[in-house]
Amino acid sequence: MNIYGASGHGKVVFDILKSRNIQIDSVFDDNLEVEEFLDFRVIHKPNEDQLKNPTVLAIGNNAIRKQVASKFNGVISEAISHFSAMISENSKMAAGTVVMPGAIINSGSRIGKHCIINSGAVVEHDVRLEDFVHISPNAVLTGNVSVAEGTQVGTGASVIPGVKIGKWASIGAGAVIIEDIPDFAVVVGNPGKIIKYLDEQR
Numbered sequence: 065m066n067i068y069g070a071s072g073h074g075k076v077v078f079d080i081l082k083s084r085n086i087q088i089d090s091v092f093d094d095n096l097e098v099e100e101f102l103d104f105r106v107i108h109k110p111n112e113d114q115l116k117n118p119t120v121l122a123i124g125n126n127a128i129r130k131q132v133a134s135k136f137n138g139v140i141s142e143a144i145s146h147f148s149a150m151i152s153e154n155s156k157m158a159a160g161t162v163v164m165p166g167a168i169i170n171s172g173s174r175i176g177k178h179c180i181i182n183s184g185a186v187v188e189h190d191v192r193l194e195d196f197v198h199i200s201p202n203a204v205l206t207g208n209v210s211v212a213e214g215t216q217v218g219t220g221a222s223v224i225p226g227v228k229i230g231k232w233a234s235i236g237a238g239a240v241i242i243e244d245i246p247d248f249a250v251v252v253g254n255p256g257k258i259i260k261y262l263d264e265q266r
């Protein structure tokens with residue numbers, strides 16, 4: 065397995081692979097200034113042979129992860145999870161998604177491509193996550209919540225059952241979301257209030 069992204073997020077992905085005894089073949093990064101990652105020499109232009117192994121896109125920023133995914137010409141890994149994550153057999157996760165230590169994904173949930181379910185996050189029953197969503201550490205999505213493409217739910221945020229959160233929105237750390245949130249909104253506080261909208265050019 066390859067890791068694309070010699071970053072802090074990449075280090076946690078590295079630990080996930082180690083926890084599953086998956087061999088790490090190569091580490092890629094576009095940034096020429098990043099030369100080393102843990103015990104690896106970083107590869108800036110992977111060759112055809114190196115691209116034959118499945119790769120995890122370990123890029124924390126949702127928009128950049130989408131850009132990289134759109135031009136990546138290798139094989140994307142299946143969803144991967146740390147051994148300590150609890151994932152229902154009745155849930156589904158698409159390729160490229162990563163699940164960090166201690167996260168919980170309950171029955172009936174459907175998770176798209178290249179999502180991040182970060183450490184200790186709870187994704188309750190029947191949740192729907194579109195592609196490139198990031199659920200930050202210790203955030204809680206209760207039953208039947210949906211989150212559209214590219215949205216980040218900040219660390220420790222809570223979302224009550226059935227709420228629909230739009231695309232490319234940003235839910236602040238610790239926010240409590242009790243009503244639907246439109247696309248591109250930035251929301252903070254308890255109860256969550258919209259403070260601004262993000263640029264729509266995604």
Ligand SMILES: CC(=O)SCCNC(=O)CCNC(=O)[C@H](O)C(C)(C)COP(=O)(O)OP(=O)(O)OC[C@H]1O[C@@H](n2cnc3c(N)ncnc32)[C@H](O)[C@@H]1OP(=O)(O)O
Nearest residue numbers: 182200201217218219234235236237238250251252253259
């Ligand atoms: C493993 C990992 O590290 S995963 C990473 C997880 N990351 C996170 O959880 C980050 C979540 N991000 C946040 O909470 C951010 O503060 C955001 C996205 C909500 C806002 O960020 P910015 O757009 O930079 O907003 P900015 O810092 O300018 O703050 C704007 C206002 O909102 C307030 N504010 C910002 N964040 C919050 C918050 N979480 N809760 C309450 N108020 C907040 C600020 O105090 C400021 O108020 P003021 O205008 O009265 O001074």
